[in-house]
Amino acid sequence: MTDILLLHGLTYDHRTWGPVRDALAPGHRVLAPDLPGHGSAPHWPAYPLADVIDHLHTLVETAGLVDPVVAGHSLGAVIATGYAAVHPASRVVNLDQVLTIGPFGDAVRAAEPVLRGPHWRTVWDRMLAGMGLDTLPEHARTLVDTATDPRPELLLGYWDEILQRPAADIEADNAARLTALTADGIGYHWVSGRPPSEKQIAWLRTWAPRAEVTVVAGGHFPHLADPARVAQIIAGVTPSSE
Known part of the structure; x- marks a missing residue:
């Protein structure tokens, strides 16, 4: 069976x-922690990628996982990619995260003044509106x-790199x-x-x-639209398709 590290989105x-x-x-060892600042995890004053990765590696070592499959959704896929580049892993599964910054970076930078003001929620709601939530089954939407x-x-905190560094440098990383x-x-x-x-x-x-590429229809949340298929992909038992 497989050791698996699951990293959620922002x-x-x-x-x-x-x-x-x-x-x-049954039989897989699965670690699905809350990322720093999320759920029950402590809030940090800042969230540099290297520090988040170091924190996760401590959790992996404490849990005794060996060469895990690292699966990440959205921001979690960026972290998963960075984690496996510096720590032992067997595979990376990226759920709906393009690693080029492109228009998303432009949108975040344009929205920074609003994010720092009382109407910050309008930015997040606008992003949610483009995530295809209407395609999800009711229990997933809940x-x-x-x-x-x-x-x-x-x-x-998590978008600070996008706000502070040129997109070309982030893509090069x-x-x-x-x-x-x-x-x-x-x-x-x-x-x-x-x-x-x-x-x-x-x-x-x-x-x-x-790299394998698979389309699992479900907007930005393919793992909630079709969890059985995504579980098979993470466990390495389903061939990819384009």
């Missing part, structure tokens, strides 16, 4: 992995609505991480909630030539 917590954990075959605690300091995974023989599987563009796939395979 503002959410470990509860969003409940359906996937229920769908996994989980999306309840297993979350958006706060401006949390958004600004992500490319270097993918290159390191490829060099170490660590598999990479991108599960997209929508058909990705040829340009997006080409960028990924420039740095991870053997």
Whole structure:
């Protein structure tokens, strides 16, 4: 059986992995922590990626996981990619996170003044409106609505790199991480909630030539739309398809 580390998305917590954990075959050792600042985890004054990764590695070592599959959703996929580039892992499963900054970075930078003011929630609500929540079954939508605690300091804290660094530098870092995974023989599987563009796939395979790409319809939450299929992908028992 497989050791598995599950990393949720920004503002959410470990509860969003409940359906996937229920769908996994018995026997896997699964660690699904709350990221710093989320759920029951302590709030930090800032959330540098390297510090978050170090914190997670301490949890992995304490739990006794060995070469885990690291699966991350959204922001969690960025962290999963960074984690596996510097710590032992067998595979990375990226759930609906494009590693190029592009228009998302532009939107975050444009929204910074609002995020620092009393109407910050309008920014988050606008982003939620584009996540395809209407495609989710009712129980999944309930989980999306309840297993979350958006706060401006949390958004600004985790998006600080986007606000402070050029997009090209961030993308170069992500490319270097993918290159390191490829060099170490660590598999990479991108599960997209929508058909990705040829340009997006080409960028990924420039740095991870053997990366697998699977579309699991479900907007930004493919693991809630089809937890059984995503559980199989994480466990490595389902072939990819494009």
